[in-house]
Amino acid sequence: MLGNLLRPDIEKMIRDKDWKHLRQEFAQLDPSDLAEILEEFPLQDAALVFRILPRDAAAVIFEYLPLELQTKLVQSLADEQLVNVVNAMAPDDRTRLLEELPPEVTKRVLGSLTPSELKIARQLLGYPEDSAGRYMTPEYVAVRPDMTAAEALSYIRKHGKGAETLNVIYVTDEKGRLLSDLKLAALVMAQPTMKVEDLSDGQMFNIPATADREEFVAAFEKYDRVALPVTDSKGVMLGIITIDDVLDVAEAEATEDIQKLGGMQALEAPYMDSPFLDMIKKRAGWLLVLFFGEMFTATAMAFFEGEIKRAVVLALFIPLIISSGGNSGSQATSLIIRSLAVRELELSDWARVMRREILSGVVLGSILGLVGFLRIVLWPSRVAVYGPHFVQVAVVVSISLVGVVMFGTLVGSMLPFLLRRLGLDPAAASAPFVATLVDVSGLIIYFSAASIVLRGLL
Amino acid sequence: MLGNLLRPDIEKMIRDKDWKHLRQEFAQLDPSDLAEILEEFPLQDAALVFRILPRDAAAVIFEYLPLELQTKLVQSLADEQLVNVVNAMAPDDRTRLLEELPPEVTKRVLGSLTPSELKIARQLLGYPEDSAGRYMTPEYVAVRPDMTAAEALSYIRKHGKGAETLNVIYVTDEKGRLLSDLKLAALVMAQPTMKVEDLSDGQMFNIPATADREEFVAAFEKYDRVALPVTDSKGVMLGIITIDDVLDVAEAEATEDIQKLGGMQALEAPYMDSPFLDMIKKRAGWLLVLFFGEMFTATAMAFFEGEIKRAVVLALFIPLIISSGGNSGSQATSLIIRSLAVRELELSDWARVMRREILSGVVLGSILGLVGFLRIVLWPSRVAVYGPHFVQVAVVVSISLVGVVMFGTLVGSMLPFLLRRLGLDPAAASAPFVATLVDVSGLIIYFSAASIVLRGLL
Numbered sequence: 001m002l003g004n005l006l007r008p009d010i011e012k013m014i015r016d017k018d019w020k021h022l023r024q025e026f027a028q029l030d031p032s033d034l035a036e037i038l039e040e041f042p043l044q045d046a047a048l049v050f051r052i053l054p055r056d057a058a059a060v061i062f063e064y065l066p067l068e069l070q071t072k073l074v075q076s077l078a079d080e081q082l083v084n085v086v087n088a089m090a091p092d093d094r095t096r097l098l099e100e101l102p103p104e105v106t107k108r109v110l111g112s113l114t115p116s117e118l119k120i121a122r123q124l125l126g127y128p129e130d131s132a133g134r135y136m137t138p139e140y141v142a143v144r145p146d147m148t149a150a151e152a153l154s155y156i157r158k159h160g161k162g163a164e165t166l167n168v169i170y171v172t173d174e175k176g177r178l179l180s181d182l183k184l185a186a187l188v189m190a191q192p193t194m195k196v197e198d199l200s201d202g203q204m205f206n207i208p209a210t211a212d213r214e215e216f217v218a219a220f221e222k223y224d225r226v227a228l229p230v231t232d233s234k235g236v237m238l239g240i241i242t243i244d245d246v247l248d249v250a251e252a253e254a255t256e257d258i259q260k261l262g263g264m265q266a267l268e269a270p271y272m273d274s275p276f277l278d279m280i281k282k283r284a285g286w287l288l289v290l291f292f293g294e295m296f297t298a299t300a301m302a303f304f305e306g307e308i309k310r311a312v313v314l315a316l317f318i319p320l321i322i323s324s325g326g327n328s329g330s331q332a333t334s335l336i337i338r339s340l341a342v343r344e345l346e347l348s349d350w351a352r353v354m355r356r357e358i359l360s361g362v363v364l365g366s367i368l369g370l371v372g373f374l375r376i377v378l379w380p381s382r383v384a385v386y387g388p389h390f391v392q393v394a395v396v397v398s399i400s401l402v403g404v405v406m407f408g409t410l411v412g413s414m415l416p417f418l419l420r421r422l423g424l425d426p427a428a429a430s431a432p433f434v435a436t437l438v439d440v441s442g443l444i445i446y447f448s449a450a451s452i453v454l455r456g457l458l
Numbered sequence: 459m460l461g462n463l464l465r466p467d468i469e470k471m472i473r474d475k476d477w478k479h480l481r482q483e484f485a486q487l488d489p490s491d492l493a494e495i496l497e498e499f500p501l502q503d504a505a506l507v508f509r510i511l512p513r514d515a516a517a518v519i520f521e522y523l524p525l526e527l528q529t530k531l532v533q534s535l536a537d538e539q540l541v542n543v544v545n546a547m548a549p550d551d552r553t554r555l556l557e558e559l560p561p562e563v564t565k566r567v568l569g570s571l572t573p574s575e576l577k578i579a580r581q582l583l584g585y586p587e588d589s590a591g592r593y594m595t596p597e598y599v600a601v602r603p604d605m606t607a608a609e610a611l612s613y614i615r616k617h618g619k620g621a622e623t624l625n626v627i628y629v630t631d632e633k634g635r636l637l638s639d640l641k642l643a644a645l646v647m648a649q650p651t652m653k654v655e656d657l658s659d660g661q662m663f664n665i666p667a668t669a670d671r672e673e674f675v676a677a678f679e680k681y682d683r684v685a686l687p688v689t690d691s692k693g694v695m696l697g698i699i700t701i702d703d704v705l706d707v708a709e710a711e712a713t714e715d716i717q718k719l720g721g722m723q724a725l726e727a728p729y730m731d732s733p734f735l736d737m738i739k740k741r742a743g744w745l746l747v748l749f750f751g752e753m754f755t756a757t758a759m760a761f762f763e764g765e766i767k768r769a770v771v772l773a774l775f776i777p778l779i780i781s782s783g784g785n786s787g788s789q790a791t792s793l794i795i796r797s798l799a800v801r802e803l804e805l806s807d808w809a810r811v812m813r814r815e816i817l818s819g820v821v822l823g824s825i826l827g828l829v830g831f832l833r834i835v836l837w838p839s840r841v842a843v844y845g846p847h848f849v850q851v852a853v854v855v856s857i858s859l860v861g862v863v864m865f866g867t868l869v870g871s872m873l874p875f876l877l878r879r880l881g882l883d884p885a886a887a888s889a890p891f892v893a894t895l896v897d898v899s900g901l902i903i904y905f906s907a908a909s910i911v912l913r914g915l916l
Contacts (some may be wrong), residue, residue: 166643185624254712262792334720
């Protein structure tokens with residue numbers, strides 16, 4: 001919003017090459033607001049503006065830019081500025097940037113790092129994608145258990161510069177093993193002569209470096225900490241993850257799940273920033289898969305062509321019946337996918353969920369079945385529209401509704417478990433995917449019920 | 459998980475009334491783990507265990523319990539314990555508890571508060587539901603701009619006990635107006651003689667007390683702070699919101715949106731904790747609405763009964779065509795709902811989105827139309843299954859697919875905007891709701907195309 005207000009001014013200054021006022025304008029802005037303004041500019045202008053920013057400001061703003069723009073900017077920066085910006089980035093943000101860059105640019109960026117920064121980047125890059133190792137930063141402060149509070153504070157004053165956060169301080173032994181954590185506030189509030197080991201509350205939570213995103217998001221929700229330590233299998237502390245990154249991760253996870261649930265591949269950028277063709281590809285892929293799946297409905301219906309010919313009335317209820325199955329499946333799958341994602345349900349809960357969902361399906365199906373039955377037998381022009389056997393038709397429709405809704409609920413709730421069991425993302429059990437599975441079986445249920453109930457009548 | 463391991467031990471101790479060992483066991487556990495164990499117990503046992511916990515431990519654990527169990531426990535506590543637990547709660551958590559309690563219990567809880575706590579609770583309750591005012595806590599520390607760093611630190615040591623967080627300290631003037639914020643770490647790192655006003659970086663973000671949840675979640679994402687101050691319209695500081703609450707809020711928002719997107723009312727508790735009947739109600743409501751909507755398909759089809767009688771082949775493609783519209787609508791609606799929720803899109807973007815989605819719809823529809831066309835004209839038994847006019851049928855199907863997919867994309871993308879414009883939740887534009895809207899119009903598009911292309915042939 002601020003960006004929109006200032007944009008005309010800034011554009012004018014760029015046109016006029018009025019660098020002095022531009023710098024002054026920028027100095028008054030918050031880095032995140034400036035980043036927002038830069039995002040709106042054509043790359044050329046953004047790169048230009050970026051180059052005239054004061055050294056430190058440029059580094060801070062760079063971290064606020066979206067990954068996509070960072071990638072492009074990096075390629076347009078001169079070596080000297082690249083060194084400055086990339087060295088100043090937090091190691092976890094740098095890791096994510098390095099993953100996105102084309103290999104030749106990655107090489108250039110790695111070349112621009114100081115030896116110690118390079119070591120950190122390499123270390124962070126060694127962990128599997130989306131694991132805690134990729135999100136941690138090694139820039140934390142650790143103290144020893146036998147320091148006094150005063151010693152610890154003066155140690156922090158000396159070594160704390162550049163740490164990602166000082167809100168939490170870590171206590172490690174001489175081998176780097178994590179012993180406990182300690183809030184800076186607790187150190188400040190403590191008697192100066194108290195020992196660090198006596199200040200800690202003895203509670204300590206750590207995240208294994210191999211933990212995946214959902215796991216560490218869940219840990220943050222559970223423990224209400226602003227930072228959690230990441231450790232290797234021997235308990236040696238490797239880095240910390242801070243809660244601001246976790247908030248971003250949690251939001252990105254939810255966005256991905258919602259897009260997948262809607263039946264498409266997740267976009268990598270916000271809607272308006274995604275290139276049109278890229279978005280079409282991510283949508284067309286799943287639409288085609290669903291379309292091929294849905295083709296089986298035509299095959300199934302061709303099989304029942306004779307029944308339809310004899311009783312066209314049956315065709316009237318096809319959309320009603322298959323969509324009810326799809327809707328109940330969509331409810332079940334979104335419930336279960338989310339519960340699995342936020343770890344309210346585990347893989348081992350599948351049997352309990354199945355019992356619950358079968359029961360839900362029967363109850364929900366019976367409600368719809370009853371309404372459907374009444375809709376047909378109480379319809380004023382029932383004989384004209386549904387024929388003389390309208391009661392039997394109503395029976396077929398309501399039996400089918402119970403069956404289809406139950407089947408939809410079952411498929412929708414069990415598919416996410418199955419996908420997780422197979423090591424896939426449960427969110428791939430999208431609402432449209434479940435609906436498609438249920439459509440074909442719904443038709444079979446419907447026409448089977450019809451051929452039994454209406455036998456000899458038509 | 460830990461809960462499951464210890465549960466048999468703890469159950470045994472309860473049966474044996476072995477309070478001493480039970481207390482010892484509890485002393486070693488983290489409050490959040492203990493809370494997890496308590497959740498699993500029948501209410502009676504949970505209340506019992508809760509009563510034998512040490513005073514302070516009970517208060518801490520209470521805050522970790524889910525709202526539902528808190529509500530029930532409060533009703534089973536004796537007055538003395540109630541005072542203890544409720545007084546120790548953070549004001550923001552207390553506000554949420556008070557909202558959930560039956561009025562007579564609320565009165566009892568309010569009665570158990572100390573006068574100053576009562577004032578805080580009343581103040582927090584005055585803001586609209588889901589606004590920043592409801593989530594803030596007034597327990598922060600504010601210092602004056604003319605204090606030195608050393609003075610500020612000693613002020614914090616004196617007044618910081620009980621603050622929700624000391625990670626960020628606020629600078630206010632004599633009228634309580636917010637001037638800036640200051641990290642505790644910056645105070646610790648500063649020269650003791652430096653003035654507070656010179657330490658602040660001059661950047662300051664505040665949340666109006668009336669801001670809604672999505673707004674303040676977006677502010678936290680943007681500014682990477684662990685706490686943000688809440689102010690009234692005059693800039694007077696009222697409280698702070700901490701990022702751990704924001705993470706919970708963001709996750710709860712995403713869960714709600716996903717459940718709504720799946721076509722149901724959002725549950726108030728995790729899946730397994732929701733009472734069965736409650737869940738059925740939240741699912742049956744929308745299922746019935748969708749079912750009534752879908753009944754129009756039967757009405758629409760009755761209108762085209764003549765066409766179907768003359769060309770049963772038309773019936774075969776009904777599920778394929780309407781589901782393609784539903785699927786493309788589901789993609790569009792989930793994309794747009796999420797983009798609106800995370801503020802990547804604003805209401806004013808609707809026209810740009812409409813242009814983009816019409817184009818997407820045409821491209822996606824053409825892809826499906828082409829595949830559908832080939833599917834029919836290249837099918838080995840095409841004449842037997844689709845009749846002598848299979849090419850015309852293929853043309854009808856592919857024209858309809860373009861129309862239906864475009865319509866689905868348009869409805870799916872515009873409905874969330876419309877709902878937000880009307881002040882409703884965009885997430886109510888659920889995938890099944892969009893699909894239902896598209897089903898009826900899809901049938902009309904399909905049969906209209908058929909009656910034009912096949913005129914005179916059948």
